[in-house]
Amino acid sequence: MRFSKMHGAGNDFVVLDLRDGRAPPDAAQCARIADRHLGVGCDQLLTVEAPRSEGAVASYRIWNSDGSAARQCGNGARCIAAWLLRDGAAPANGGFAIDSPAGRHEVARDAQGGFVIDMGAPGFLPEAVPLRGWHVAQDEYTLDIDGIAVRFGAVSMGNPHAVIEAADVATAPVAELGPAMQASLAFPESVNVGFAEVVSRDRIRLRVFERGVGETLACGSGACAAVASLARRGRIDAEREIAVELPGGTLRIRIDRTDGRIRMGGPTAFVFEGSILS
Ligand SMILES: N[C@@H](CCC[C@H](N)C(=O)O)C(=O)O
Numbered sequence: 001m002r003f004s005k006m007h008g009a010g011n012d013f014v015v016l017d018l019r020d021g022r023a024p025p026d027a028a029q030c031a032r033i034a035d036r037h038l039g040v041g042c043d044q045l046l047t048v049e050a051p052r053s054e055g056a057v058a059s060y061r062i063w064n065s066d067g068s069a070a071r072q073c074g075n076g077a078r079c080i081a082a083w084l085l086r087d088g089a090a091p092a093n094g095g096f097a098i099d100s101p102a103g104r105h106e107v108a109r110d111a112q113g114g115f116v117i118d119m120g121a122p123g124f125l126p127e128a129v130p131l132r133g134w135h136v137a138q139d140e141y142t143l144d145i146d147g148i149a150v151r152f153g154a155v156s157m158g159n160p161h162a163v164i165e166a167a168d169v170a171t172a173p174v175a176e177l178g179p180a181m182q183a184s185l186a187f188p189e190s191v192n193v194g195f196a197e198v199v200s201r202d203r204i205r206l207r208v209f210e211r212g213v214g215e216t217l218a219c220g221s222g223a224c225a226a227v228a229s230l231a232r233r234g235r236i237d238a239e240r241e242i243a244v245e246l247p248g249g250t251l252r253i254r255i256d257r258t259d260g261r262i263r264m265g266g267p268t269a270f271v272f273e274g275s276i277l278s
Pocket residue numbers: 011044062064069070071072073074075076159160192210211212213216218219220221222
């Protein structure tokens with residue numbers, strides 16, 4: 001089985017071409033391919049498949065490194081766009097659409113030749129996340145984790161996100177609080193946990209402990225969720241493009257003033273091609 005290894009700001013992917021209708025690997029096979037010792041190694045496996053919506057050039061599905069299916073992947077969307085363009089299936093100037101499990105994404109090119117993805121409008125209702133929690137202030141929730149009250153914003157970008165503001169992301173308890181939040185009954189479908197430091201009105205630093213993976217070098221939907229949550233709470237400027245610095249690179253996020261949809265730009269890279277033998 002041929003594959004491409006790609007990454008977007010260090011969030012790495014194995015991309016499989018299944019447009020001929022072959023079935024995707026099952027959960028155990030996905031986990032084996034994603035294994036960094038026994039397989040190729042990646043945060044997510046992406047399967048390129050036939051389009052589902054009118055006029056889209058392709059669809060894709062997302063599998064976390066533990067084999068679980070996900071509905072949204074921002075860095076993956078940019079990599080799929082780059083993969084389709086290299087394949088000749090999408091026009092070089094952008095202006096095409098791809099279908100993810102969360103819906104349809106319009107793809108544009110930026111001035112530097114990067115890809116800008118329409119990630120849709122964030123959902124803040126607890127049932128959209130989904131979250132069973134308690135409102136403490138506008139759009140902020142609190143959970144008791146081992147006797148500590150953890151305050152966070154909750155956002156659906158098609159997948160669930162909790163956004164915790166941190167004074168300094170370098171020392172934030174990502175490895176402890178990430179799994180503890182994910183295990184909480186408040187998140188019936190688990191959650192991607194973002195730790196966000198506001199640097200200025202248009203710049204944040206972010207680390208994300210992803211569902212089904214652990215901490216990654218970047219999370220595109222997590223960056224959108226962090227910007228949506230912080231803008232809603234007035235912590236950053238909703239009118240401006242926000243630079244989101246992640247351990248693997250910087251993403252640029254803009255909230256459209258007219259429709260509230262979020263557009264995300266950032267890097268993509270091909271790393272190598274190969275064949276999976278077993
Ligand atoms: N890395 C992704 C998000 C991948 C899915 C996530 N772990 C989930 O289970 O929802 C991104 O760039 O958005």
